Amino acid sequence: MLDKARLPGVHARDDVTCPYCFAVVPLQRVRFRCRGQAGRRPGCAPVLDQRLADYTGSTAGASLPPVFSASGRRSRAACPDCGQETGSRVCPECHNPLPSAYCDSPGRIVALVGAKNAGKSTYIAVLLHELMNRVGTELDASLVACDDRTIERYKRDFARPLLEERRLLPTTTSAATSPREPLVYLLTRSRGGGRFARSRNDSLALVLFDTAGEDLRSREVRDLHLRYLEAADAIIFLVDPLELPGARAEVADGLPPPTTSEDPDSEPINIIARVTEALRERNGTKPGDRLRVPVAVALTKIDALRPGLLKQSALRRTRDGVGVLDLDDREAVDEQVRAMLHDWQAGRLDLYLRQQYAEYALFGLSALGGIPHDGKVGAGGVRPYRAEDPLLWLLYRFGMLDGARPGSGRFGRRAAGM
Ligand SMILES: Nc1nc2c(ncn2[C@@H]2O[C@H](COP(=O)(O)OP(=O)(O)O)[C@@H](O)[C@H]2O)c(=O)[nH]1
Ligand SMILES: [Mg+2]
Ligand SMILES: [Zn+2]
Ligand SMILES: [Zn+2]
Secondary structure, three states: OOHHHHOOOOOOOOEEEOOOOOOEEEHHHOEEEOOOOEOOEOOOOOEEOHHHHHHHOOOOOOEEOOEEOOOOOOOOEEOOOOOOEEOOEEOOOOOOEOOHHHHHOOOEEEEEEEOOOOOHHHHHHHHHHHHHOHHHHHHOEEEEEOOHHHHHHHHHHHHHHHHHOOEOOOOOOOOOOOOOOOEEEEEEEEEOOOOOOOOEEEEEEEEEOOOOHHHHHOHHHHHHHHHHHHHOOEEEEEEOHHHOHHHHHHEOOOOOOOOOOOOHHHOHHHHHHHHHHHHHHHHOOOOOOOEOOOEEEEEOOHHHEOHHHHOOOHHHOOOOOOOOEEHHHHHHHHHHHHHHHHHOOOHHHHHHHHHHEOOEEEEEOEOOOOOOEOOEOOOOOOOOEOOOHHHHHHHHHOOOOOEEOOOOOOOOOOOOOO
């Protein structure tokens, strides 16, 4: 039913999917939030925003200038109470902010999924940092948090412990005790045009839920999660290779055995199958039809594999940072990861993906770049390796990044006119 909307580029122009509650709302119905008073500027006083409080599960931070209705097609509207113009649009259902760039070119939602201990929290911390720094610069892309809570939580729960204090992140606590809201970012790329042609902005919403495995057993959280996955225009699945049956032998010496192997929720194929079945059911996908949503399946922690295994392999090369997707490299990595899966008696994972998804791509990455010890990141600090690869492929899939083969004219130059 949603198949059409899933194809990149054919979003109905008039609908926007809220990246917080995943309601699909006509642009016209998007509401505004008054700018409020500030300094000597007059404006409406803050009031408790009950809808927002219901969403976050707390009244903290929910005292804000009021929300009002006006045509959500416009980028600005005047508050009926104080007369001030505002450009802050919000979701009519949950009252979370919908940035202009998101309303104007309904961003594609990218979702992240993985079993317990797959490396999700670590990956979130590192990927966002890479996008805000090195990779962002390479791509001429900006990553902007869509709300203040996202900024605070990223700093407090991800960046500070892992990147500054170099401590491993604690196991994600269940949503029963911590908020169930996602971190929401807009990744925007200005493209093309040279000096005189009109440049175009393309955006992508990264919606990251850092859920605990057991949350998927609770009905309410599962429901939000399913809406999230259903709304997603692309899914990144993280798979811990150390959980694959045949991979243990390939692990570098001195690594403790995985602690969660007894838990069916840590079995990569179980999680992927559960998500896939839920998606099929929700979409009413006919048996035999494959799901259209592109999926990137990434093996995490590849630093933990024996160095000999990776020597001379495609995965070992570093990607040239040239602001394009190296298509040769992409194919080589895809092939290598597929071969590893088959070697590790995890060929059925590959087979399953092929049966269920019209398009999937395989990746290998390391968020930490080395094996952690005693709850701390290894001596060299956090040195991510190919962490951005799945995202680059998705940008390419969405037409936000060019692909090129080494040796072709496009390769090695950042962009025409530069
Ligand atoms: N060697 C290695 N271990 C990692 C890496 N990322 C995560 N880990 C390990 O995997 C554990 C679980 O990671 P975490 O991100 O908390 O997983 P989550 O449960 O999916 O959020 C961490 O405590 C680390 O010990 C990595 O890039 N390399
Ligand atoms: Mg976690
Ligand atoms: Zn919403
Ligand atoms: Zn007002």
